[in-house]
Amino acid sequence: MTSPSPSSRKSLSKIACNRLQKELVEWELNPPAGFKHKVTDNLQRWVIEVNGAPGTLYAGETYQLQVDFPEHYPMEAPQVIFIPPAPLHPHIYSNGHICLDILYDSWSPAMTVSSICISILSMLSSSPAKQRPADNDRYVKNCRNGRSPKETRWWFHDDKV
Amino acid sequence: MSPTVAANAIAKQAEQLKQDGNFCFTKNRFGAAIDAYTEAIALCPNVPIYWTNRALCHRKRNDWTRVEEDCKRAIQLDHNSVKAHYMLGLALLQRKEYAEGVKELEKAMDLGRGANPHGYMIEEIWQELAKAKYLQWEHESTKRSWELQNLKEACEGALEEKHLRDSVEVEGFLDETTEAYSEQLEALGRVFRKAAEGDTPAEVPDYLCCKITLDIFRDPVITPSGVTYERAEILEHLQKVGKFDPITREPLYPSQLVPNLAIKEAVRAFLDQHGWAYKTD
Numbered sequence: 506m507t508s509p510s511p512s513s514r515k516s517l518s519k520i521a522c523n524r525l526q527k528e529l530v531e532w533e534l535n536p537p538a539g540f541k542h543k544v545t546d547n548l549q550r551w552v553i554e555v556n557g558a559p560g561t562l563y564a565g566e567t568y569q570l571q572v573d574f575p576e577h578y579p580m581e582a583p584q585v586i587f588i589p590p591a592p593l594h595p596h597i598y599s600n601g602h603i604c605l606d607i608l609y610d611s612w613s614p615a616m617t618v619s620s621i622c623i624s625i626l627s628m629l630s631s632s633p634a635k636q637r638p639a640d641n642d643r644y645v646k647n648c649r650n651g652r653s654p655k656e657t658r659w660w661f662h663d664d665k666v
Numbered sequence: 667m668s669p670t671v672a673a674n675a676i677a678k679q680a681e682q683l684k685q686d687g688n689f690c691f692t693k694n695r696f697g698a699a700i701d702a703y704t705e706a707i708a709l710c711p712n713v714p715i716y717w718t719n720r721a722l723c724h725r726k727r728n729d730w731t732r733v734e735e736d737c738k739r740a741i742q743l744d745h746n747s748v749k750a751h752y753m754l755g756l757a758l759l760q761r762k763e764y765a766e767g768v769k770e771l772e773k774a775m776d777l778g779r780g781a782n783p784h785g786y787m788i789e790e791i792w793q794e795l796a797k798a799k800y801l802q803w804e805h806e807s808t809k810r811s812w813e814l815q816n817l818k819e820a821c822e823g824a825l826e827e828k829h830l831r832d833s834v835e836v837e838g839f840l841d842e843t844t845e846a847y848s849e850q851l852e853a854l855g856r857v858f859r860k861a862a863e864g865d866t867p868a869e870v871p872d873y874l875c876c877k878i879t880l881d882i883f884r885d886p887v888i889t890p891s892g893v894t895y896e897r898a899e900i901l902e903h904l905q906k907v908g909k910f911d912p913i914t915r916e917p918l919y920p921s922q923l924v925p926n927l928a929i930k931e932a933v934r935a936f937l938d939q940h941g942w943a944y945k946t947d
Contacts, residue, residue: 520879520899527880579878580906614903615877615912 515576517549524579525549528617537622549574551618552588561630568592570625571601572618582612584655585621593635596628600645602654603628604638609659680709680716687719696723714744721753733757748778752791759794764802771795779885788898792884796944803941807865818858825850867942874933877913878903882943883933888926891916897923 517525525548532542541554551572557563569588575581585608587601596604607616607624638644648654687702703720710716721736737754740747755770775791829847870882876896885897891914895903903912904920911918937943 524878524880531880577906580902612907613910613912613915614899614907 514549514573517574517578518576521574521576521578522548525574528619532619537619539626540622553622555622555626557592558626558630562632562635563592563629566592570622572621579614579616582608582655583618583621584653585625586654592629593637594629594632595634595636595638597638598641598644599637600648602644602648602657604659606659609655676709680706680713683709684716684719691719691723696726699723712743714740714747714750717743718747718749718753721750725753725756730757730760746777748774748787751777752787756794759798764798768795768798768802771798793946796946799937799941800944800946803944807941810865811862814858814861818854821854822851825854864939865942867945870936870943874929874936883929886926886929886933887923889918890922894926894929
């Protein structure tokens with residue numbers, strides 16, 4: 506597994522806690538279409554079920570996202586990965602890491618778990634082919650020591666997919 | 667020794683006593699700290715900080731009468747003392763003087779925001795203020811709902827009595843009067859539910875909430891893009907994340923933020939009508 510264990514992370518700040526509670530309430534009232542939050546008592550790690558949108562390459566398939574929140578969320582982006590097996594996609598590595606700018610350099614504190622989910626689903630839906638990124642093996646090997654995708658220096662060279 | 671030199675020597679001695687008091691305070695020796703500040707006050711009674719420092723010691727010992735006395739003296743000397751207004755507010759709340767206490771806390775917060783908008787004091791004052799406002803609401807809404815409940819029962823009783831009277835008088839039209847009666851009961855229920863709406867906890871409307879905190883605004887500021895944020899949060903974003911508007915991603919600098927007075931007024935009006943929204947968990 507590539508993510509650090511929850512015990513090694515700092516617990517949520519009061520502001521982060523407050524905000525996540527509000528996001529959770531809003532999610533329960535108004536969940537994004539195609540997603541299901543698996544309710545646990547752990548506010549700092551959400552596991553979310555994703556259903557491929559009908560009419561796309563991923564229709565009928567189900568995947569799981571793992572969202573880990575840092576102490577200073579939302580001033581820092583959460584870590585979002587697919588729990589393997591990850592969908593076959595030119596921007597998703599076999600270890601579950603996702604190459605998507607809003608999760609890293611282009612994060613904004615006005616984004617929410619819900620808006621991240623919608624971005625990920627739209628990334629899946631617009632995929633032209635089910636294949637791994639060209640550098641998949643090299644990247645996954647580099648991550649063997651449990652490196653977080655947030656430590657990767659991503660190159661977002663393709664914004665068409 | 668000339669009078670000024672003598673006065674300077676006294677002031678210096680008082681300052682030293684204050685330092686001693688501060689040291690004792692950090693060691694949690696509040697009695698000794700109070701003695702030191704008391705001596706400093708005896709030498710220089712016109713320095714407001716000696717009074718507020720001593721008040722802080724009294725606060726630690728839950729001696730609220732003395733907190734109130736010292737803070738009132740400090741305010742006489744300096745109308746703009748955040749700490750004096752803050753602790754005076756707390757002391758008044760202890761005496762269940764809610765309205766006066768809340769007024770002092772609000773004064774402290776306005777003064778504190780002007781001096782140092784990110785200070786730890788602001789958060790602490792806000793927490794105390796919200797707690798007091800929530801208690802005040804709880805107290806008043808309990809009274810209101812009790813009154814409504816009594817009134818509702820009286821109205822229902824009166825309707826029932828009328829219905830019984832009518833059904834004896836107009837024998838043969840029993841179905842119609844029963845139907846009218848149950849309709850009236852239902853309408854009565856609606857009226858009373860409506861009357862209790864303001865005191866029923868619900869969601870705060872989105873337009874009164876910051877898109878970063880998702881919480882009701884305290885100190886709203888607007889960006890050139892027209893989006894409103896909580897001041898402390900947008901400043902932190904500009905410092906830590908980047909110099910852009912979090913929603914529109916237009917370039918943004920701290921100097922461009924302007925208080926959104928209309929939203930501030932709207933929040934105040936909403937909170938006046940819906941005290942439950944002060945809940946801070």
